[in-house]
Amino acid sequence: MSNTILKINNLKVNYGGIEAVKGISFEVKEGEIVTLIGANGAGKSSTLRTIIGREKPSSGTIEFAGENIAGMDTTSIVKKGITLVPEGRKIFPDLTVEENLKIGAYMRKDNLSQDFERVYSLFPRLKERYWQAGGTLSGGEQQMLAVGRALMSKPKLIMMDEPSLGLAPIIVRGIFEIIEAVNKEGITVLLNEQNANMALKAADKAYVMETGRITMEGTGKELLENEQIKEAYLGKSKK
Amino acid sequence: MEFFISQVLSGISLGGQYALIAIGYTMVYGILRLINFAHGDVFMVAGLFMIYLSSSLPVFVSVPLVIILTVALGFIIERAAYKPLRSAPRMSVMISAIGVSYLLQNLALYATGGQPKTYTTIPFISKTIKILGAPTRIVTVITPVLVIVLIVILTLLINHTKIGIAMRAVAKDFETSQLMGVKINSVISITFIIGSFLAAVGSLLYFTNYPTVVPLSGAMPGLKAFVAAVFGGIGSVPGAVIGAFIIGICETLIKGTDFSVFSDAFTVALLIVILGVKPTGMCGEKVTEKV
Numbered sequence: 001m002s003n004t005i006l007k008i009n010n011l012k013v014n015y016g017g018i019e020a021v022k023g024i025s026f027e028v029k030e031g032e033i034v035t036l037i038g039a040n041g042a043g044k045s046s047t048l049r050t051i052i053g054r055e056k057p058s059s060g061t062i063e064f065a066g067e068n069i070a071g072m073d074t075t076s077i078v079k080k081g082i083t084l085v086p087e088g089r090k091i092f093p094d095l096t097v098e099e100n101l102k103i104g105a106y107m108r109k110d111n112l113s114q115d116f117e118r119v120y121s122l123f124p125r126l127k128e129r130y131w132q133a134g135g136t137l138s139g140g141e142q143q144m145l146a147v148g149r150a151l152m153s154k155p156k157l158i159m160m161d162e163p164s165l166g167l168a169p170i171i172v173r174g175i176f177e178i179i180e181a182v183n184k185e186g187i188t189v190l191l192n193e194q195n196a197n198m199a200l201k202a203a204d205k206a207y208v209m210e211t212g213r214i215t216m217e218g219t220g221k222e223l224l225e226n227e228q229i230k231e232a233y234l235g236k237s238k239k
Numbered sequence: 240m241e242f243f244i245s246q247v248l249s250g251i252s253l254g255g256q257y258a259l260i261a262i263g264y265t266m267v268y269g270i271l272r273l274i275n276f277a278h279g280d281v282f283m284v285a286g287l288f289m290i291y292l293s294s295s296l297p298v299f300v301s302v303p304l305v306i307i308l309t310v311a312l313g314f315i316i317e318r319a320a321y322k323p324l325r326s327a328p329r330m331s332v333m334i335s336a337i338g339v340s341y342l343l344q345n346l347a348l349y350a351t352g353g354q355p356k357t358y359t360t361i362p363f364i365s366k367t368i369k370i371l372g373a374p375t376r377i378v379t380v381i382t383p384v385l386v387i388v389l390i391v392i393l394t395l396l397i398n399h400t401k402i403g404i405a406m407r408a409v410a411k412d413f414e415t416s417q418l419m420g421v422k423i424n425s426v427i428s429i430t431f432i433i434g435s436f437l438a439a440v441g442s443l444l445y446f447t448n449y450p451t452v453v454p455l456s457g458a459m460p461g462l463k464a465f466v467a468a469v470f471g472g473i474g475s476v477p478g479a480v481i482g483a484f485i486i487g488i489c490e491t492l493i494k495g496t497d498f499s500v501f502s503d504a505f506t507v508a509l510l511i512v513i514l515g516v517k518p519t520g521m522c523g524e525k526v527t528e529k530v
Contacts, residue, residue, distance in 0.1 A: 052418065054414075054417070054418070074417050074418065074420060075417075075420045075421075075422055078418075078419070078420035079420065083418075084418055086414075086415060086418060090412060090414075090415040090418075092407070092408050092411050092412060092415070093411065094407060094411060095404065095407060095408060095411075099404050099407075102401070102404055103404050103405065103408050103416070103419050103421070104419055106401065106405060106419045106420050106421050107419075107420040149419070153419070153420070
């Protein structure tokens with residue numbers, strides 16, 4: 001059994017006056033791919049943003065590697081080894097590919113050459129274009145850059161918010177290959193997805209969120225075969 | 240001919256002084272989208288610092304002290320008047336900037352009692368020399384050289400250091416920069432520190448050519464530098480520098496003709512024309528709408 005790296009306990013988050021997350025608990029084990037699936041507005045993004053310290057929880061704890069990080073500022077949390085690939089990729093369009101990667105390692109003071117090598121061997125495309133402005137890359141390449149940038153902080157846990165959003169189906173498949181490749185590097189992945197089919201196939205463990213609550217959990221395979229999930233998220237009718 | 244050379248020389252020199260102020264406007268705008276109306280007054284206060292400090296201290300002590308105090312002033316203004324309004328509408332921050340501008344002018348009025356204060360003669364740079372037969376002061380020659388050196392350093396800083404990358408990232412996207420662990424408040428403070436430092440250097444050079452400092456001494460050069468920044472494309476450092484040199488040279492040349500009273504009007508007319516033809520200025524960032 002591997003160790004629990006992230007443990008969320010009864011987390012509540014208010015976002016813009018409403019309670020977006022209404023007391024959820026879940027855990028992520030080291031080396032796993034865990035996914036939160038659910039519709040828009042279910043509170044998935046708020047959950048990730050709270051873990052990285054962009055929102056303050058109104059109650060509950062977030063334990064990372066045994067330490068409660070709830071309410072800490074983002075800078076300290078990034079230093080502890082969590083990173084978030086934001087929804088919409090959000091690469092810096094004016095910075096070159098290389099500078100985008102450099103700023104991903106902003107918190108680090110040690111030598112980065114090994115990390116550049118790791119990112120460039122995962123994504124040879126980025127190496128070819130290291131001098132180009134980030135904004136000139138295609139959507140799929142930008143997603144590679146966003147993941148590469150996150151890897152530069154040497155994270156133990158990488159969180160991704162809707163990585164497949166707005167990308168063509170063929171590129172989405174590539175994104176999931178990236179996620180699995182990152183996971184093989186020994187990095188734990190926590191993934192928010194609306195593309196439940198792909199996410200469940202990739203995930204070791206999955207949680208279904210609905211209006212701020214976790215309503216179902218299981219291994220990816222279990223949920224893929226669950227009738228309710230099939231109907232609600234996979235677009236397959238019973239019969 | 241000698242007259243013309245001396246006019247061009249002092250035009251370049253004046254342009255360099257405007258450039259040092261204009262960089263402060265353009266960098267702050269680039270990162271906060273704020274027109275820092277107090278910047279010209281910070282420049283004036285730097286002039287007063289020099290007068291008061293050099294009355295009791297030797298010049299070589301006063302000069303670094305002026306720079307340190309001006310940098311501190313810029314830092315404090317940002318922390319006290321702009322930082323608390325970080326999530327407020329942009330208009331509120333701008334009004335706060337106008338408030339700081341009046342505050343500085345009134346404090347200066349209170350301190351000087353409304354009397355023009357004679358500016359310190361900084362030895363060496365005030366000396367008169369002859370260039371191609373045209374008499375001019377050493378400061379006129381030193382200014383463009385110093386400006387170029389400072390701009391090269393600044394450009395290297397922005398393009399090749401970690402903090403420079405962070406500045407460009409923060410200028411584009413606060414939220415994502417914070418996700419990278421960048422502390423945006425420190426980056427913004429550094430921007431104000433750089434702007435105030437350059438304004439302090441500019442003030443030492445500029446006021447050497449003028450007999451006195453009054454509380455409104457910062458208004459005109461501040462406005463000219465602001466026009467230069469807009470002319471060059473606000474947010475762009477090279478644009479601000481080029482704009483400042485053009486305005487400085489044109490203004491000085493006009494002052495040498497029979498139309499000298501129109502020299503200030505010319506600056507503003509130039510602005511109107513440029514904005515009509517190219518609203519983003521010479522090197523302004525293209526605004527591309529995301530689809």
